[in-house]
Amino acid sequence: MQSPMTYAVETRDLTRIFAGKKKRRFRRKAGSNGSEDSLGPVTALDGVSLGIKEGELFGMLGPNGAGKTTLIKILATLLLPTAGQAFVAGHDVAKDPFPIRQRINMVSGGETSGYGLLTARENIWMFSQFYGVPSKVSKERIDDLMHIFGLWDKRDAKVRMLSTGQRQKMNMIRGFVTDPDILFLDEPTLGLDVNAARVIREYVMNWVRKRAGKTVLLTSHYMAEADQMCDRIAIIDKGRILACDTPANLKRMIRTETTFQLEVDTIRDTTSFVGLRGVKNFSHKDDISKNRSHLTFILEDEGPVAEILSSITSQGAKVHSLQKSEPTLEDVFISMVGRGLD
Ligand SMILES: Nc1ncnc2c1ncn2[C@@H]1O[C@H](COP(=O)(O)OP(=O)(O)O)[C@@H](O)[C@H]1O
Ligand SMILES: [Mg+2]
Structure with missing residues (x-):
């Protein structure tokens, strides 16, 4: 089913409930019973309705556990909604994931992906091949991006030799190398030093503003980052959107x-x-x-x-x-x- 509006991303009453899971509280010595706690179902998203326009840099701001990653995963077609609907580039995530996957990319700030035995450059190149980016185009993009992100010196270093920050920059490059129409960034600057975070923020802002038709949805729990970068921000807590507006209007609301x-x-x-x-x-x-x-x-x-x-x-x-x-x-x-x- 196609979304009637021309939103890059649209959700209607999107709800995701995780079934209760057993959580081992602590481990006892062999022979005694381990204590297991059964946790009830968790409502990670509770009726989220959002419309993100093409060309927007949209931020989801909320504390840990608010539901940000769950939302991104549903939009990236990695997780199904429990109820409600989500459309990306006009396609229903639950019914029509394949055309969505061709037009999106997703990078998470906390991830530690990458094949340790390959070099940084080989890793990104290999990933671009999964997406069918022509090899020559891919190599040019990778070299450009490695210069911009300050990773050029590490181009031939094995991934396992990279620092956390360098690996994170490599993952960001992986997000841009496929030139997606819609890019999901889940806490892209999490734990990065000030300079690395600034390079990433500025690149993301330029990427959206200087190219027609590019849309970014980023999550953050850094206020200043969301304020500086985003055209609009949704404040999310406990799976619900509490407010959604431009940073200036949000601030005006409580003035x-x-x-x-x-x-x-x-x-x-x-x-x-x-x-x-x-x-x-x-x-x-x-x-x-x-x-x-x-x-x-x-x-x-x-x-x-x-x-x-x-x-x-x-x-x-x-x-x-x-x-x-x-x-x-x-x-x-x-x-x-x-x-x-x-
Ligand atoms: N796979 C899962 N199984 C059970 N609960 C989960 C799972 N993933 C997330 N949750 C729960 O859903 C809620 C939202 O999590 P998440 O979307 O990761 O929040 P955020 O990214 O904003 O920190 C949290 O309460 C979290 O514990
Ligand atoms: Mg998260």
């Missing part, structure tokens, strides 16, 4: 208060701030060595700012800096989920 920080000449009289209309909270700290005061105002909106400033200057004090703090995606997340990501 109920504004925080202003001021650095001014030391002021004696702060009583005038206390009763000001629209000031929800006010704190004051003196830096005597510099003859400065640091004032923090929590305001209902920006209305009282002018009055605050005139009150300060009327005392003959100079304003040295005025800073407004924007809410972060973390604030959004905490306000929705009721806790932070880690």
